[in-house]
Amino acid sequence: MIVAEGLTRSFGGRQALAGVDLRAPAGSVLALLGPNGAGKTTTVRILTTLLRADGGRATVAGHDVGDAPEAVRERIGLSGQYAAVDERLTARENLQLVARLHGMSRRAARRRTTGLLDRFALTEASDRPAGGFSGGMRRRLDLAGALTTRPAVVFLDEPTTGLDPRGRADTWRAVRDLVADGTTVLLTTQYLEEADQLADSITVIDHGRVIARGTAAELKAAVGGERITLSPAVPDTLGAVAGVLGGLGPYRPEVDPRAGQVTVATDEGATALRHALAALEAARLTVRDVSLAPPTLDDVFLALTGGPRRPAVPGASPDGAGPGGPGRPVAVDGADREEAAGGAGRSGGRRKGALAWRR
Ligand SMILES: Nc1ncnc2c1ncn2[C@@H]1O[C@H](COP(=O)(O)OP(=O)(O)O)[C@@H](O)[C@H]1O
Numbered sequence: 314m315i316v317a318e319g320l321t322r323s324f325g326g327r328q329a330l331a332g333v334d335l336r337a338p339a340g341s342v343l344a345l346l347g348p349n350g351a352g353k354t355t356t357v358r359i360l361t362t363l364l365r366a367d368g369g370r371a372t373v374a375g376h377d378v379g380d381a382p383e384a385v386r387e388r389i390g391l392s393g394q395y396a397a398v399d400e401r402l403t404a405r406e407n408l409q410l411v412a413r414l415h416g417m418s419r420r421a422a423r424r425r426t427t428g429l430l431d432r433f434a435l436t437e438a439s440d441r442p443a444g445g446f447s448g449g450m451r452r453r454l455d456l457a458g459a460l461t462t463r464p465a466v467v468f469l470d471e472p473t474t475g476l477d478p479r480g481r482a483d484t485w486r487a488v489r490d491l492v493a494d495g496t497t498v499l500l501t502t503q504y505l506e507e508a509d510q511l512a513d514s515i516t517v518i519d520h521g522r523v524i525a526r527g528t529a530a531e532l533k534a535a536v537g538g539e540r541i542t543l544s545p546a547v548p549d550t551l552g553a554v555a556g557v558l559g560g561l562g563p564y565r566p567e568v569d570p571r572a573g574q575v576t577v578a579t580d581e582g583a584t585a586l587r588h589a590l591a592a593l594e595a596a597r598l599t600v601r602d603v604s605l606a607p608p609t610l611d612d613v614f615l616a617l618t619g620g621p622r623r624p625a626v627p628g629a630s631p632d633g634a635g636p637g638g639p640g641r642p643v644a645v646d647g648a649d650r651e652e653a654a655g656g657a658g659r660s661g662g663r664r665k666g667a668l669a670w671r672r
């Protein structure tokens with residue numbers, strides 16, 4: 314339902330997209346994962362016909378976004394990065410306005426609106442002006458508006474950025490409902506966890522380039538499951554703690570002297586944590602603070618590119634960091650399988666061997 318090949322776009326000499334390829338089969342959820350400025354919104358704007366690409370091509374629901382924008386618009390819904398609701402209108406009026414603008418009869422608009430309000434848990438608030446809504450309610454109302462015409466493809470640009478955990482959970486539920494209806498969804502996010510929760514496949518972009526592609530499981534395998542972070546009670550023992558952790562599993566611990574923390578990846582979750590604590594106790598090293606958490610976007614970038622988010626590499630290949638660049642794309646789908654070996658090999662460099670945490 315979504316195919317993009319080699320999309321490029323510059324703004325006043327600055328390249329925002331340097332050749333982005335995407336593919337989303339019907340009924341799937343594709344997550345475009347990347348930090349601020351990566352090119353997510355630019356991609357969404359091109360795919361939703363709001364912006365023309367300089368190069369490359371894209372089709373949505375079988376229609377070319379450049380040649381047949383009208384046909385594309387008839388088949389898509391868009392919930393932009395900033396919720397587009399009229400603050401002076403009530404939730405119901407906002408949705409009725411959208412429905413009527415789409416040419417629905419008064420009756421059909423009323424019926425559709427009532428259904429959407431119910432589905433997005435806005436019934437109670439339906440007759441209050443949207444100006445008084447929380448961020449989560451605004452996003453849900455905006456999302457409901459995007460679904461008014463039952464589009465085949467829905468674009469959600471950072472649907473949960475700025476939401477509290479409750480708003481995030483509500484939005485995730487709404488996206489899952491959409492998918493259950495067979496809708497194809499492209500969502501952008503800065504959160505690996507969100508992509509993991511919602512997406513069938515993930516494309517990671519940075520500086521307008523695809524740096525990795527795959528399922529959440531494939532990306533996590535490249536990045537290493539969760540992260541254990543420990544703060545020793547005595548800062549002097551940071552190195553000793555790292556030494557003990559390094560002896561337990563395949564991943565190299567990272568020491569952050571400023572934060573007074575040691576972090577190590579693990580694929581064994583709480584079991585690894587128990588082993589780590591037992592080993593530290595045996596070594597008479599006391600720990601003040603412990604956490605086990607999924608990898609963050611920073612962890613992904615560290616693993617995929619071998620360093621923190623990097624500046625664009627001029628002349629680099631369209632879907633990777635390019636010659637001499639620090640990273641190889643972890644392309645794990647379809648035709649890119651050959652590169653997957655390269656990606657796995659690279660991230661394998663962080664491992665000391667195939668040893669797991671289990672003792
Ligand atoms: N209309 C515009 N004019 C100038 N620069 C833009 C414009 N839109 C985006 N950019 C630039 O393009 C890059 C990608 O932006 P964007 O697609 O909004 O990233 P993201 O949505 O991933 O945060 C950024 O460097 C941004 O400053």
Ligand SMILES: [Mg+2]
Nearest residue numbers: 353354355394
């Ligand atoms: Mg954006």
